[in-house]
Amino acid sequence: MKMKLELFLVVMAVVCAAGKPTSKAAAGRNKLLLISFDGFRWDYDQDVDTPNLDQMVKDGVKAKYITPPMLTMTSPSHFTTITGRWVEDHEVVHNMMFDDKTNLKLPHKLTLKKSAWWNKRVLPLWITAQNQGLKTASFHFPGGGANYSGQVVDRVLFEEFDHPDDNETEWRQNIDKVLSWFSEEDFHFVALYYGEPDNVGHAKGPDHPDRKKIIAQIDRTMGYLREAITRFNLNDSLNVILTSDHGMTTVKKRPQVDEVIINKYMDLLKLTSFEILDYGGFGILTPKTGKEQEVFDALSKVPNVTVYKKNEFPESFHLAKSERLPPIVVVADLGFNLNSRFIVYVNKGDHGYHNGEMDMKTIFRAFGPDFKKNFLSEPFDSIHIYPLMCKLLQIEPAPHNGSLSVTENMLLGPEGPAGTEKPGSGGSQGASLSVALLLCMLLFMSDVL
Incomplete structure (x- = not known):
């Protein structure tokens, strides 16, 4: 009887252990890559053959479009994405750093290194994630190079003032570098910025053939990203969000209009x-x-x-x-x-207009182990991307103006597609629990018999 009791206690220990869900943090949480292509208007892929972007939609989620904040400019919009705060809260109110009392005006790329411009009221996702034990990096992303009251992003790469933005070979090298950070150095969150198609939109206009060429280049780059994710063995652990900061419209010029x-x-x-x-x-x-x-x-x-x-x-x-x-x-x-x-x-194309204008709307795509497949979302404001990223990284968000309720329908539930268990969600625990209960029943039946 004593042996039976000891066996019973062992089995019950198995039952209790099986009933506890495995901590995602202990098992290794999924990672997140945020990619922004500056000035990618919501409909830019509709007049270009984009097989890789199309496949991303089948393999993940797409919003019909997203609305950037007022102001529809690069730095204000990117900082809203990375903080989840309206522009009036984070106070990055222009691409240029300025002071209306001293007449200071610094161009955009010089502003990127000025902590006083970015470190005003709020903390970006990089710092919030680092404070909860994650490793983060900024690859040319606006706001990544600032010092936030003594805290800096773990790894930062700056874009040089005269750096060309359209080098496709370099785009691929950047992807390889970022994915190596995830796979070899255990980074959890990286924000990666590309300066196109904004530059070609400004220089040539959104209707110019060169804009279509750069969208095709972006599409090839997304195909390369998918291949590289497989090559770096990140398919089961890396979520990817693809978005932008604003759209673009054609500038009206003389003699058609009075400027x-x-x-x-x-x-x-x-x-x-x-x-x-x-x-x-x-x-x-x-x-x-x-x-x-x-x-x-x-x-x-x-x-x-x-x-x-x-x-x-x-x-x-x-x-x-x-x-x-x-x-x-x-x-x-x-x-x-x-x-x-x-x-x-x-400029032949520009932005900075009312964010209600369709030409100012931009894109949202995402795929990875936590996202549904072939899911089309209704439009939403870009401010809601922040709580979604916090959810994916399993961190407690800083105070923000977004809402997870807007985007959580993009995510898989506790069970994956078609009722299969999502990795790490507890399917094996349920099986262990059933086996343990069966052993208990057999033990007690042997006593009765």
Whole structure:
């Protein structure tokens, strides 16, 4: 009887152990690669043969489109993706670092290394993940190179000021480098940035054949990524999100239209102390003391633009609480560019317009062991990508404005497709439990018999 009791205790220990789900952290959680192709408009792949992007949709999930935040510019939008915060909260309110009191203006790529511009109020995903024991990296991604109150991203690569963005061989080398970080150095999260198709969209316009060529190059690169994931043995452990920061529209130019020149309607030198206007569809001004209403009234008469006082922004902009934005903001109608004193603008395509415009919408694709297959999502705001990434990395998110409820229907449940067990979800535990219970029954039946 004593032997039976000891056997019973052993079996019950097996039962208890089998009933406990295995910790994903202990078993090795899945990793995440976030890829952003700057300026990839939501419909850019619809007039180009893209077999690899099409296969990604079959193997994963696709949103019809996503809406970037106001402002539809590179740095503000990317920082919303990586923080889950509206622009008024993270305060990266322009691609340029500026100070309207000192007239400081730094171009975009120099701004990328200025911690004072990025480290204002919130922590990006890299730092939040590192604080919970994960290794993270930024490969040219906006915001990755800053120091956040003494904390830096584990590994950062900067894009040089004059770096060419369209070298396909280098694109592939970047993928190999990133995947080696995952497979050989156990990185958990990497954000990888590419500067196209934004550059060709600006230089040639979204309807130019060269834009179609760069989309085909992106498609080939995604095919290479899929092959490389297999080569690095990451198919079962790496989730991939492909997205962008904004769309692109064709710039309307003379002789078809009269381009916007603000100084025709007001004396900028006399009435303002600071402005950034020669920068696409979005402009900011600081009136001189006592000239606020005069500036607003003058701008209100400018055709093809809408002028806002900062404290009267529509709530949907999520900009009114910003401390950095100057008092006056001007948004051009789609396709019109803002010029200050004379026409200096040469771009044939641009962004920075109202995020409700379809030309400003962008893409979302994802695949990997945690995503459903062949799933089409309704459109959503890019701010909701952040809680999805936290869910995939199994970390506690920092305070954010997004909601997991918007995107969690993209993910597999406890069971995988067609009712099969998702790896690590407990199928073997259930089998062990059944065996242990059967052993208990046999032990007690032998006593009875």
